[in-house]
Amino acid sequence: MKKTIIATLLVAGCSTLSAPMAAKRFEAMTTSHLWSLHYTTSAPLEMGLIETELALRGETNTYGDFIGRKTGGAYRQQLYDREAGKVGDMNCSDFPSAAAAQKFFLTSGGPRKDRHGLDGDGDGLACEWGGYLKRVASKGAKRFRSTRSRSRCYVGPRGGTYTVTASGRKNYGGC
Template identity: 45%
Template sequence: MRAFIYFVFLILAACTADVLSPEVLSSKVARASSAELCSAYRLPSTTLRGKLMIEAELAARKVNQCGNSNYGQYSLSTAGTKSYERPFSSEAAGVDYDCDDFPNGAAAQRFFLASGGPVSDPHNLDLDGDGLACEWGAQIRKVSSYRRPVASVRRVTSRCYTGPRGGTYTITASGNKNYGGC
């Protein structure tokens, strides 16, 4: 138990430290469990960069909710609002990436944040300057509005039937006659 608490403390410290490079913070977030990420996400001391990375990581893991609450409000708060200048550069540093290189918006957002986003965009993944790469805005809208399915309650109505010799019975869920049910 003590090791678990120590590990959670390390994750929380990583999410609150703006001095860490985006690559280091991204790798710490990637190594944490979903429960640890949800705990760090709820803390007010977690930085905006940490919260954005946690949102992208949870969505990439296909986690719909943290406990019974939704996440995604930090990414959604910037969707569609140009917050960063994006001069288009045809020469990306190193290997050039396009949105088609990622399986979904969450993976693109994780890469985008790990490579310096939203402040810098060396791979031109955020052309509109809202801080969201590729289709991450559309994906996070779905995640943030997710509603857990409600279990349906099956109503059982017992109806008494009268047999040919006057005995009464009900029909069970498996289709058998229950002579003691009326």
């Protein structure tokens, strides 16, 4: 019994990836796989890394799912204590985008430790990443609501029901 518990703990410890390792793993995944994980994951660090990777690829939404759907609510809410003074030498202006800054922040100890002072308000979102998420999330929520409310269910000649997609095709699983 004791050996089983120890073996379980060792396996569990090995399966937990560090943030830099997880970031590398997500970099190697296809965009569709990342969107699938974005929809299903509940781990905050993984969600943050998935969203930054998608944003770095220019992806903000897909099939009613969008970055910031789960994480945008943290924007400007102090969730983490921040001590005055930083030990690192990176600034927001050192990064080409807010997504790049957030990815660096997460892989270097954030959001619990902000070694470089990238998250001054303690919301867990570095630089302008929170504002970006909020903008994408508000656009995504509007688009998804308006698309869903405009969809109409049609009845085909044999009695089957369908909706019409944006490209004009019939979607028989949509009603």
